[in-house]
C-alpha cells in the first residue's frame with residue numbers, strides 16, 4: 001500500500017496489483033495504515049466471544065430467515081451437511097443498518113467499540129484499494145472509491161474448532177464472494193484459507209498485519225471478467241482453533257453492477273448483464289433458497 005500511494009513507485013506497483021488481480025484474484029496487502037492495535041483488539045474480542053458459554057452466545061443467535069447474528073451460514077435443510085465453522089455475522093456500515101440486538105454487549109467487554117473501529121478501518125482500506133484497482137484497470141478511481149465510500153460493510157467472524165479428522169470436514173466450502181471486494185484478517189498464524197488456482201488448492205499463508213484482499217463477483221462484473229472472483233474455501237486444523245475476520249465490502253446502492261463502459265468496445269464485448277444493486281442481491285438470495293443446480297451464481301450473470 002505504501003508503494004501504491006508513493007508517486008515514485010506507483011506505476012510499477014499498479015502493474016503488480018494488476019497481475020495479482022488478473023492471475024490470482026487474491027493478494028495480501030502490507031504496508032497499510034491500519035493500526036495493528038485496532039486489528040489485534042478486534043481479534044481478541046472475537047476470540048473472547050467464541051469462548052463464551054453456548055447459552056451466552058445464543059443470546060445473539062440468528063433468527064429464522066436472517067443471516068445476521070451467531071450461528072451458521074445458509075442452513076436450508078435438516079439433512080444438509082453443516083460446515084465446521086461457528087460464526088457471527090453483523091452488518092457494520094452504514095451505522096444505521098446495525099441491528100444491535102445481535103451485537104454482543106456486556107461480554108466481551110468493549111466488543112462493540114472494537115467492531116466499530118475495525119469496520120471503519122476496513123472501510124478506509126477498501127475505499128483506497130478499489131481506487132487503485134480501478135487505476136490498474138484504466139478506470140475512474142474517484143468514481144469507484146466514491147461508490148465504496150457510500151457502500152456497506154458486513155463483518156463475519158469465523159471460528160474453526162480443531163477436528164481430529166480434518167480431511168473429513170470443511171470449514172467453509174468452496175465459493176466465490178458476492179461482494180465488491182473482501183478483506184480478511186487472520187487472528188493467528190494457522191493457515192486455513194485456500195484458493196483454487198489451476199485446479200489446485202493453494203494455502204494463503206497468514207502474514208502478521210497483512211490483510212488478504214480478494215476480488216468479489218461485483219468487481220469481476222465491473223472488470224468485464226479481466227479479474228475473476230476466485231474460488232476459495234477454509235480448511236480445518238487437527239489441533240488448533242483458527243479464527244478469521246472477514247469484511248464484505250459493497251458499493252452504494254445506486255451503483256450499477258455492469259461491465260465498466262471503458263472496458264467494452266468493438267473488440268471486447270460486454271460479457272455480463274447489467275443489474276441494479278437490488279436486482280443483484282435479490283437474485284443471489286433467490287438462488288440460495290433453491291436446491292443447488294450446479295450452476296455457479298456468476299454464470300447466471302453472464303450474457
Ligand SMILES: O=C(O)CCC(=O)C(=O)O
Nearest residue numbers: 156158192193234244246
Ligand atoms: O475464514 C476463511 O479463511 C475464509 C472465510 C470466507 O471465505 C468467507 O467468510 O467468505
Ligand SMILES: [Fe+2]
Nearest residue numbers: 175176177232
Ligand atoms: Fe469467502
